[in-house]
Amino acid sequence: MFAFNHSDYQAILLSLKVATFATLLSLPFGFAVAYIMTYKKIRGRIALDVVVNLPLTLPPVVVGYLLLLLLGQNSFFSQWVLQPLGIKLIFTWKAAVLATAVVGFPLMVRSIRTGMEAIDEKLIQASRILGAGPLDTLATIILPLSLRSILAGSILMFARGLGEFGATIIVAGNIPGITQTIPLAIYEYVSSPRGDMIAMSLCFVSITISVVVLVFHEWLSRRVSRRD
Amino acid sequence: MKLQFTVQKQLDKFSLDMDFMVEGNRIGIFGPSGCGKTTLVGLIAGLQCPDQGRILLNGKCLFHSKEKVNIPAQHRRISMVFQHPHLFPHLSVRGNLLYGYKRCAPNQRQITLNNLVDVLQIGHLLDRGVNNLSGGEKQRVAIGRAVLANPQLLIMDEPLSALDEGLKFQIIPFLKKSCETFAIPYLFISHSLTEMRIMTEQVMNTVNGRITGILTAEELARNLMGKSPAPYLNLLRLKSSHRIVGMNAYRFGSSELLISDPGNTQEESLYELSSTDIILFKRHPEAISARNLLQCRVSEMFSAGGRIGIELTCGSEKLVAIIVQEAVRDLDIKIGAEVFAAIKATAFRKLS
Numbered sequence: 001m002f003a004f005n006h007s008d009y010q011a012i013l014l015s016l017k018v019a020t021f022a023t024l025l026s027l028p029f030g031f032a033v034a035y036i037m038t039y040k041k042i043r044g045r046i047a048l049d050v051v052v053n054l055p056l057t058l059p060p061v062v063v064g065y066l067l068l069l070l071l072g073q074n075s076f077f078s079q080w081v082l083q084p085l086g087i088k089l090i091f092t093w094k095a096a097v098l099a100t101a102v103v104g105f106p107l108m109v110r111s112i113r114t115g116m117e118a119i120d121e122k123l124i125q126a127s128r129i130l131g132a133g134p135l136d137t138l139a140t141i142i143l144p145l146s147l148r149s150i151l152a153g154s155i156l157m158f159a160r161g162l163g164e165f166g167a168t169i170i171v172a173g174n175i176p177g178i179t180q181t182i183p184l185a186i187y188e189y190v191s192s193p194r195g196d197m198i199a200m201s202l203c204f205v206s207i208t209i210s211v212v213v214l215v216f217h218e219w220l221s222r223r224v225s226r227r228d
Numbered sequence: 229m230k231l232q233f234t235v236q237k238q239l240d241k242f243s244l245d246m247d248f249m250v251e252g253n254r255i256g257i258f259g260p261s262g263c264g265k266t267t268l269v270g271l272i273a274g275l276q277c278p279d280q281g282r283i284l285l286n287g288k289c290l291f292h293s294k295e296k297v298n299i300p301a302q303h304r305r306i307s308m309v310f311q312h313p314h315l316f317p318h319l320s321v322r323g324n325l326l327y328g329y330k331r332c333a334p335n336q337r338q339i340t341l342n343n344l345v346d347v348l349q350i351g352h353l354l355d356r357g358v359n360n361l362s363g364g365e366k367q368r369v370a371i372g373r374a375v376l377a378n379p380q381l382l383i384m385d386e387p388l389s390a391l392d393e394g395l396k397f398q399i400i401p402f403l404k405k406s407c408e409t410f411a412i413p414y415l416f417i418s419h420s421l422t423e424m425r426i427m428t429e430q431v432m433n434t435v436n437g438r439i440t441g442i443l444t445a446e447e448l449a450r451n452l453m454g455k456s457p458a459p460y461l462n463l464l465r466l467k468s469s470h471r472i473v474g475m476n477a478y479r480f481g482s483s484e485l486l487i488s489d490p491g492n493t494q495e496e497s498l499y500e501l502s503s504t505d506i507i508l509f510k511r512h513p514e515a516i517s518a519r520n521l522l523q524c525r526v527s528e529m530f531s532a533g534g535r536i537g538i539e540l541t542c543g544s545e546k547l548v549a550i551i552v553q554e555a556v557r558d559l560d561i562k563i564g565a566e567v568f569a570a571i572k573a574t575a576f577r578k579l580s
Contacts, residue, residue, distance in 0.1 A: 122314040125275050128301040129308045130377050131331030136302075140327075144318045 003198065007176040011185040012205060018093060018168075018181055019161030022100035023154050026108050030157075031150065034112035035138065056106040060166030064099055067171045071095065091173045096181065099167035104157040111156055115149020116142060148220065155217040159210055182206050229253055229381055229413035235271055235281035235291075244268065244437040253413040256424045258448060259434030265417045268434070269383045272415070273308055274301030285381060302331070307379035311386040313370035315358040321369050322354045328377025336378050339410045347409050348372050348402055364395045368402055375406050382407065382414040388423055397498065397580035400426055421449055422500070422579075425463055453503075453550070454533030460503040462547050464576075467496045475519065475573050481543025486519040488573040498579040503537065505575040506549035509568040510559045519573040522547075526565045529556075536561075540569055 004012075033052055036042065055063050070077050071089050082089065089095045119142060127137045165183040172179035174188060186202045189195030230251045237244040244264045257265050270276040272283060272290075280293040285306075290299050307328065315324050325341060345351045348368045353361065358369065367387065374382055387403065388396045404427065407414050416427045424431055425445040433440045433448060443451070453460045466478035466485065475486045487499065507518070524547070528539035536556050540547045549569060551561075561567065 120314065122310060122312070123316060125301075126308070126310070126314050126373075127316070127327065128275070129273055129306065130328030130373065131302045131305075132327075133300070133302050136331070141316060 004201065007180065008185060008198065008202065010177045011180050011182050011202070014093060014096075014179070015162050015181040015183075016209075018096045018100055018164075019158045021097045022104060022161045022164075023108075023158045025097060026101045026105050026157060027150070027154060030105060030108035030112055030153065031143075034109050034116055034146075035142070037109070038113055038116040039142075052109050053106045055103050060099075060103050060164065061170060063102055064167030064170030067095075067099055067102065067167065071098075071171065090171060091175065091179065093172065093179055096164075096168045096172035096179050099171045100161040100164040103164055103167050104160040107160055108153040108157040111153030112146060112149050115146040115152075118149075119145045148223070152217060152220050155213055155220065159213045159217070162206065162209060162213075229255075230284075230286050231255075231272070231381075231415075232282070232284040233268075233272070235278040235283060237267065237271060237276070237278050239267065242267075242437060244271075246437070246439050248432065248439050248442065250430060250432065250442060252430050253411075254407075254427065254429040255413075255415050256428030256431035256445060257415060257417045257434055258419070258421070258424050258431045260419055263434045264437040265419075265434055266385055267437075269308070269385050269415065269417060272381075273306045273383055274299065274304050305332075305336075305377075305380045307374035307377045307382050309367075309371055309374045309382070309384045309387040311390050313358075313366040315361075315366060315369055315373070317359060319358070320354070321350065321356050321358055321361070324358060324369055325350075325354075325372050325376050328373060328379075332378045339376055339378050341376065343410075344372050344376055344406070347406050363391060364398055367391060367399055371399075371403060371406060375410060375412060379412060382412045383417070384414060385417045386419070387416075389418065389420070396423075400580065403427070421445075421452060422461060422463065425449060426498070450530060450532070450537060450548075453537055454531065454535075459550060460532070460537065460548050462501040462503060463579075464499045464501060464545075465496060466499060480522075481545035483522055483542060485522075485571075485576075486573045487576045489578065500577040500579055501547070501571065501575060503548045503550040505571060506540075506547065507570045508538070508549060508551060508555070508559060508561070509570060512568055513570070516570055517572075518570040520569075520571040522569045522571070524567060524569055526561055526563050526567060529561070529563060540567070542569075 037045065037049065068090065069075060071082065072078060073090070089098065123141055124137055127141045132140060163183055164181070165187070168181065169184060174180055174184045182202055182205065186199050189199035189202065232249045234247045235244065242264065244267050246268065257268060259265055267276065271278055274290065277298065278291060278293065282289065282293065283291040289297050290304055291297060316327065319327070325344070329337065329341065345354070348371065350365070350368055350372060353365060353369065358366065361369065371387070384403070388399060391399060406412070416424070418424055428445050430442055431445050431448050432442050449460055466480065468476045469479055470477050472486065474488060474490065476489045478485045478487060522542045524540035524542040526538055527541040527546070530537045532550060535550050535552050538549045538551060538561060540549060547569065559567070
């Protein structure tokens with residue numbers, strides 16, 4: 001049944017690679033944004049909230065197109081920052097990582113935020129009273145107590161990253177062996193004659209990975225709730 | 229410890245406006261819930277910021293709105309025990325205890341883990357997680373954590389009110405002993421008069437965001453006598469001497485008190501005796517079922533909301549009885565008069 005050729009295997013591996021890198025890339029930013037939104041009374045909190053959550057509701061194609069405008073050859077950012085540094089993003093797997101990171105970012109922030117909001121305010125007060133400054137409290141209280149929600153958010157984002165299509169196809173294209181991930185490969189097979197069988201097989205792989213990841217996520221969140 | 233506090237703070241519908249100076253090591257803050265006690269200690273500890281005013285501790289400025297001084301909470305060296313233990317769930321008992329200690333400058337670490345563990349009797353818990361401890365154990369660890377930070381002031385914000393009655397009086401000796409052993413001045417916040425009388429020397433009475441007076445716990449108890457329906461309670465710290473069929477005999481001034489108690493306790497115990505459970509006689513009653521008959525002298529009389537509080541001196545000890553005005557007239561009770569006080573052996577309630 002699985003009559004995969006070389007580029008199909010590459011698509012599977014690339015999907016995993018892109019989702020992993022996108023998750024790792026988002027992790028520090030996701031944590032920082034969740035921390036700011038939970039603990040800092042800053043001006044423009046609502047604006048930040050909207051901007052962070054926007055990719056969740058926007059069509060991924062829109063996100064992809066905006067990224068293309070930002071990173072494309074003729075953009076200001078590209079001409080002044082990327083090109084002098086010799087960085088080329090568009091139509092590489094790195095662009096796929098970036099697109100996946102932006103689209104999945106709100107999921108990660110939401111999950112970490114939920115975890116942080118569940119931390120008892122008094123624990124943070126207690127640590128301050130006992131002589132810990134804000135950074136110390138962050139490292140020794142908030143980080144360890146939100147570890148599970150960070151892990152849960154990462155898994156969720158990873159799962160979302162595996163399925164990223166709209167934004168990826170615009171900024172990274174659909175180049176077999178280079179930027180073609182599972183969803184893009186399926187898209188190509190479906191639109192070509194006699195590609196149904198292989199498309200089905202890829203779907204099956206996709207479903208299997210997703211199920212494994214989601215079961216792990218569920219198991220983890222159960223452990224979190226039992227602990228409380 | 230000397231605390232100068234002049235602060236205004238507006239919260240939603242509540243305003244705190246206090247101006248006081250207290251000096252002492254065992255200071256209480258008394259008042260009903262919602263009167264601003266917790267806000268007050270939050271301001272002292274640096275968890276909240278006053279709108280304006282100044283706070284000085286031992287002459288050192290912690291906050292001054294005009295001079296823009298606001299020392300952050302982590303540098304104030306003011307520790308706190310909260311109503312609930314709030315232990316760090318991801319750390320062991322040892323990790324919790326040492327959290328503040330590690331953050332205290334080495335030259336200020338006078339209290340060490342070893343000294344503290346003995347006082348609080350938590351040595352056997354050190355390597356355990358904090359989630360499976362009993363309520364009393366948790367609160368003891370919380371006290372230890374606060375004390376081990378080697379604070380210049382310890383704030384206890386209703387540290388006993390979440391514990392049940394029995395446990396409360398088990399924790400009090402630990403609280404007292406830690407503060408006495410390590411000579412830590414403290415602010416004790418509570419709405420319980422009994423706790424105030426056990427824990428403090430001076431009490432600041434708080435009503436609706438204002439301090440209405442600084443007085444001793446004993447004065448406060450007598451003041452409240454007229455206002456509250458609950459009678460004044462005598463607190464007696466007694467040491468058992470011997471046992472008589474179903475009762476313990478305790479030394480009390482120049483005489484002896486018999487208290488009904490199934491167990492035989494040798495150590496010092498704390499008993500509560502309601503002022504309404506004392507019956508006064510002008511002459512010695514021949515035969516009486518009450519097991520305790522004390523010959524005392526009236527040393528003070530004060531009015532308590534329609535009734536009269538009578539302070540009785542019995543050797544070196546004092547008791548307060550409360551009787552109605554008519555009884556005062558009939559018995560012709562005056563300061564200096566000799567009376568007999570009868571108390572049943574079952575009238576005493578053991579606290580610890």
